Amino acid sequence: MTVNAQTENTKAAKENSNSDNAEVLLQLEKQVSVAVWxxxxxxxxxxxxxxxIMLVSEEVRSDANERQILLGAWVQTAxxxxxxxxxxKQILTDEEKLTLEAQEITNLGDWLQSLGLVLEANAGTQIILEEKQQELEPTKFIP
Structure with a gap:
């Protein structure tokens, strides 16, 4: 009889623990959502x-690399x-189909952010290479 009572207590403790874990998990997921916003x-x-900056500076506006950086920033924003x-949406639904759709939206957002980051990094690299090239050019001697 005591073994049976201990088994019941253990089952109840596990159920409470699972319930507590689910609640903690939900709270953490909500905090992730806030952080993403x-x-x-x-x-x-x-x-x-x-x-x-682009509107104010003609120099920045006329540079194709600077425009690409801006494009990358807006793609990342989207x-x-x-x-x-x-x-x-993932947090707000328990429905499997809606959760999958929300995951697809999240994943598309991740891909767009990656594309925007590549655009920015490529343009930044080009700017650095151009500046290094200018440093390497010999200064002109004008008598």
Whole structure:
């Protein structure tokens, strides 16, 4: 009889533990969603201010690499927005089909962010190479 009572207590403890874990997991997922939205706010601010710089500076506006950096920032912003939407939808649904759709949205956002990052990194590399090339050019001697 005591073994049976101990087994029942162990089962009850495991069920409570699983319930507690599920609650902790849900809270952590909600915090991830908030963090992703905060990232989106930061990303949109970056793209916005880069756009403002582009409007103010003719030198920046006329440089194809600088325009590519701006494009990359906006592509990342779109991707971050989709990731935010997808992450939030995943938390708000228990339905398997809707969860899968939300995961697809999140994944598309990740891909867009990656594409934007590649655009920015490529343009940044080109800018660095151009600056190094200018340093290597001999200065002209004008008598």
């Amino acid at each position: 905060i990232q989106f706010i930061g990303q949109i601010m970056e793209a916005y201010y880069l756009s403002k 991707g971050q927005f989709l990731e935010s939407i997808g992450t939030t």
